[in-house]
Amino acid sequence: MLRLTPILLAILYAVVMYRFSSWRTKRELDARSTELADPILAELTRRLAGALGIERVRVHVYEVPAVNGLAAPDGRIFLTRGFLDRYRRGDVSAEELASVIAHELGHVALGHTRRRMIDFSGQNAIRVVLAGVLGRLIPGVGVWVANALTALLAARLSRQDEFEADAYAAALLTKAGIGTGAQKSLLNKLGALTAGAGGVPAWFLSHPPAHERVRAIEALERRWIAARPQG
Numbered sequence: 001m002l003r004l005t006p007i008l009l010a011i012l013y014a015v016v017m018y019r020f021s022s023w024r025t026k027r028e029l030d031a032r033s034t035e036l037a038d039p040i041l042a043e044l045t046r047r048l049a050g051a052l053g054i055e056r057v058r059v060h061v062y063e064v065p066a067v068n069g070l071a072a073p074d075g076r077i078f079l080t081r082g083f084l085d086r087y088r089r090g091d092v093s094a095e096e097l098a099s100v101i102a103h104e105l106g107h108v109a110l111g112h113t114r115r116r117m118i119d120f121s122g123q124n125a126i127r128v129v130l131a132g133v134l135g136r137l138i139p140g141v142g143v144w145v146a147n148a149l150t151a152l153l154a155a156r157l158s159r160q161d162e163f164e165a166d167a168y169a170a171a172l173l174t175k176a177g178i179g180t181g182a183q184k185s186l187l188n189k190l191g192a193l194t195a196g197a198g199g200v201p202a203w204f205l206s207h208p209p210a211h212e213r214v215r216a217i218e219a220l221e222r223r224w225i226a227a228r229p230q231g
Contacts, residue, residue, distance in 0.1 A: 025072060025073060026072065026073065026074060029060070029062060029072055029076070029078065032062060032063045032064070033060040033061055033062045033063060033078060034060065034061055034063075035058065035059070035060055035061075036059040036060060036061050036079065036084075038084075038094075040094045041059070041094055041097060041098065044094055044095065044097075044098040044101075044176075044178065045057040045059060045098070045101060047176040047177060047178060048098065048101065048102060048105070048172060048173075048176050048178075050176065051172055051175040051176035052105075052172065057077070057101065057105065058076070058077070059077050059078070059079060059101055060076060060077065060078045060079075061078070061079055061080070061081055061084055062078040062079070062080045062081065063080075063081045064080050064081060064082065065080070065081060065082040065085075066080050066082045067080060067082045067083050067086060067193045067194050068080045068082070068083065068194075069083065069100040069101065069103065069104050070104060071104040071105075071107040071108045071112075071113055072113075073113050075108045075113070077101055077104045077105060077108070078104075079097060079100060079101070083097065083100070084097075086193060091189075091193070092186065092189070092193070093182060093185075095178055095179075095181075095182035096182040096183075096185060096186035096189075098173070098178055098182065099169055099173060099178075099180075099182050099183035099186055100186065102168070102169035102172045102173050102176075102183070103165045103166060103168075103169040103183075104165070105168070105169070105172065106164065106165035106166070106167075106168030106169050106172070107161065107165045109168060110161075110164055110165065110168060112161045112164070112165065159208045162208055162213065163208060163213065163216055166183070166213050166216060166217055167216070167217070167220055169183060170183060170217050170220055170221070174224075180217055180221065183217065184214045184217055184218070187210040187213050187214050187217075188210060188211075188214065190210045191210065
């Protein structure tokens with residue numbers, strides 16, 4: 001039991017920190033966001049809501065200059081002011097923003113936000129165990145290796161979530177009559193719209209490379225076409 005104590009403490013710490021982070025995020029979003037009011041986007045979200053069989057999809061604007069979309073721990077969907085500014089300038093279309101909303105709806109519907117609490121707790125426990133073992137085997141760099149391996153695991157899980165949310169969005173956009181064209185075109189623009197990740201290896205990134213995401217959507221579309229009844 002004593003051997004398990006560090007692991008249990010690590011898991012407890014991770015859970016507490018996750019809940020504190022969720023509470024702090026909610027306060028920040030409440031203080032710095034307003035409901036999205038754009039007639040063109042409102043029509044597109046109405047079509048998404050119809051495809052989902054719900055009354056409406058409520059979207060909020062988070063007043064930060066970064067270009068991003070996010071699903072809050074409480075299930076709310078946000079677009080950043082930076083994203084809306086690029087839309088106003090014509091760099092991003094309304095349909096492309098609708099694809100971001102559909103993607104974030106996917107994170108909510110697939111339970112990714114809730115699952116991250118479990119993943120984070122498990123990763124913290126793995127980090128503690130690896131740091132203890134590798135710290136004895138290779139003093140001085142063992143802890144660094146443990147942190148790097150845990151970061152690799154976290155990135156892999158996050159990338160899987162992104163592929164799943166993309167697939168959900170592709171299906172939803174297709175059902176809503178918007179289609180996946182804007183989803184793919186936005187992914188191809190991401191490098192220019194965002195700051196990027198410099199020289200960090202792709203497998204450490206929390207999001208897969210855009211071309212891999214587009215390829216996965218196109219593969220999904222081919223499977224849908226192949227599954228259609230012939231004749």
